[in-house]
Amino acid sequence: MPVEVKILSRAIAYRLSAVAPTLIHPSQAGFVQGRRMSDHIHLIQALQHRASRDDAEHYTAFLGFEKAYDRVDHEFVRIQSRRYCGQILFRLWAALNLDKCVTLVLNNNETPLLRRSTPSLILAQSGTPIRYLGAFVGHNLDPEYHVQLVTDKLLTALPQWKYRARTLAGRRIIASTMVLSQIWHITAATPIPTPRVLLW
Known part of the structure; x- marks a missing residue:
């Protein structure tokens, strides 16, 4: 990510920090002031405990960082920024962030669409550690x-x-x-x- 995009992203995040909790759904715990990423880790651990207690079969799907950003409809974001963000400079900053951001996997700089390095779906056995938000979780880990x-x-x-x-x-x-x-x-x-x- 270019330096100017990082600076603009930080400036936009700072200006939106007062209203971000009302704009971003409560299920998004990370990177919003007053919310903690560890809440999601505790939720996953509680679900694993419940599955073990009830002796039931459960599955969890995780959406990777690059896949999450690939699913954002950038045209929708532009339309909403025109509708809700009156300042032209703010809209230009947001557009610059959308246009210049590309997610790359660190292996061979492959774009997410061409990525061959990891499978899209990984099934883990009981006792297998899975890294989630910087912590390892797993059933019977x-x-x-x-x-x-x-x-x-x-x-x-x-x-x-x-x-x-x-x-x-x-x-x-x-x-x-x-x-x-x-x-x-x-x-x-x-x-x-x-x-x-x-x-x-």
């Missing part, structure tokens, strides 16, 4: 699975980070940006056993 992955990642990275930050202030910045952000996201979505908390 070991509760320690995601926590162990994060712990291994952090313990591998910490020796490398200690040479980058030589001052106490530098180490605090690395800890708050790299370590605490991951731990904060994981602990909001995954129960952490007491022995793991003591290790951290």
Whole structure:
């Protein structure tokens, strides 16, 4: 995504932040002020628990990021922006964002329509981890699975980070940006056993 599109997207998001919760459906939890992505992770975990409790067969369909953006009717967005957004500059910014955005898979820069790298439909067995909004979920998944992955990642990275930050202030910045952000996201979505908390 070009730099100017990122800047304009952020400016538009800031200007719409006061009214965004009324414009965006409550089912969209992420990227709206006052809503948390972890709510969706808790919902998926609750559905898995219910399926296990009732001994019933359930299926969940996830729409990938690139597929979600491919499903947006850009002409509809343009018509609605003309109808509700009176300022011409605002409409031009929105049009620029729509015209210049292309989603690419990181493998070979394939467009979503030509993507051959992953199948469109993946069926996962019980106990298979599925990454959803940065957290691993799955039916009968070991509760320690995601926590162990994060712990291994952090313990591998910490020796490398200690040479980058030589001052106490530098180490605090690395800890708050790299370590605490991951731990904060994981602990909001995954129960952490007491022995793991003591290790951290």
